[in-house]
Amino acid sequence: MSSQTVTPELRDWIREQLQAGCRTDDVLQAMQASGWERAIALAALQGMLQDVEGDEAGPDGMPHIELSTAPNRLVLPDRTVDVLATLALPRVVVLGGFLSDEECDGLVALANSRLARSETVVADTGGSEVNSARTSEGMFFERGESALCERIEARIAALVHWPVSHGEGLQVLRYRPGAQYLPHHDYFDPHQPGASTILSRGGQRLATLVMYLNTPDGGGATTFPDVGLEVAPIKGHAVFFSYPRPDAATRTLHGGAPVQAGEKWVATKWLRQREFR
Ligand code: PD2
Numbered sequence: 001m002s003s004q005t006v007t008p009e010l011r012d013w014i015r016e017q018l019q020a021g022c023r024t025d026d027v028l029q030a031m032q033a034s035g036w037e038r039a040i041a042l043a044a045l046q047g048m049l050q051d052v053e054g055d056e057a058g059p060d061g062m063p064h065i066e067l068s069t070a071p072n073r074l075v076l077p078d079r080t081v082d083v084l085a086t087l088a089l090p091r092v093v094v095l096g097g098f099l100s101d102e103e104c105d106g107l108v109a110l111a112n113s114r115l116a117r118s119e120t121v122v123a124d125t126g127g128s129e130v131n132s133a134r135t136s137e138g139m140f141f142e143r144g145e146s147a148l149c150e151r152i153e154a155r156i157a158a159l160v161h162w163p164v165s166h167g168e169g170l171q172v173l174r175y176r177p178g179a180q181y182l183p184h185h186d187y188f189d190p191h192q193p194g195a196s197t198i199l200s201r202g203g204q205r206l207a208t209l210v211m212y213l214n215t216p217d218g219g220g221a222t223t224f225p226d227v228g229l230e231v232a233p234i235k236g237h238a239v240f241f242s243y244p245r246p247d248a249a250t251r252t253l254h255g256g257a258p259v260q261a262g263e264k265w266v267a268t269k270w271l272r273q274r275e276f277r
């Protein structure tokens with residue numbers, strides 16, 4: 001258990017920093033540098049941001065899974081999906097049976113010959129480059145480029161109440177043994193010089209759906225270090241998480257743990273604020 005607690009003085013200091021226009025991530029770093037534990041600092045920041053800004057991304061709300069009636073199953077137009085686990089903050093929902101075995105195998109077969117060493121977006125320029133934090137190989141489908149992509153995209157849109165047009169094309173990643181994806185946020189840092197280029201195409205990312213296309217023989221969980229959550233990669237399962245603001249107080253830091261044995265295949269869908277062209 002932590003011995004640190006959020007004091008009124010700390011709250012006042014955070015409020016002053018935010019009102020002076022400091023970035024949430026810089027306030028978080030300053031708190032950690034002066035000895036505050038990351039979890040305590042995140043909790044203090046989160047409470048303050050909710051007071052100042054509320055918790056919705058904008059007039060259209062957020063991609064979300066409707067759980068107000070605590071369903072064990074979600075009946076989507078073309079498939080019934082199991083709700084396996086949920087977390088409120090950050091909003092995380094783990095789903096079983098989101099894809100059939102045939103759909104998983106179909107995506108792998110279509111992606112296989114198009115894989116290249118994964119690149120990540122370079123925030124300075126808006127371009128992309130190979131990055132040692134991400135040792136998988138990957139590719140992007142165009143949105144709607146095959147009947148299979150179209151079917152899965154329509155299912156995702158129904159699941160998260162967000163139009164197909166606001167989603168990026170599906171990304172497929174393959175991790176070989178030892179490959180991993182170090183913890184990162186999926187939103188774009190709006191303060192980086194390349195941000196305006198990236199954000200001009202559909203605005204911010206608001207939510208992520210990672211779908212597992214196989215079950216590795218060992219390792220490969222999707223991890224959320226700020227909340228100590230690990231989601232096991234099981235073929236056909238999926239994990240949804242959302243981030244109403246592009247800052248670390250959303251606690252959506254997440255990574256792909258090293259694959260211990262066998263391969264790991266995932267498909268990722270990112271949902272944007274506006275139409276993504
Ligand atoms: O493969 C994963 O588990 C994973 C982890 C973190 C995928 C992504 N991020 C991603 O595609 O953004």
Ligand code: ZN
Pocket residue numbers: 184185186254
């Ligand atoms: Zn990610």
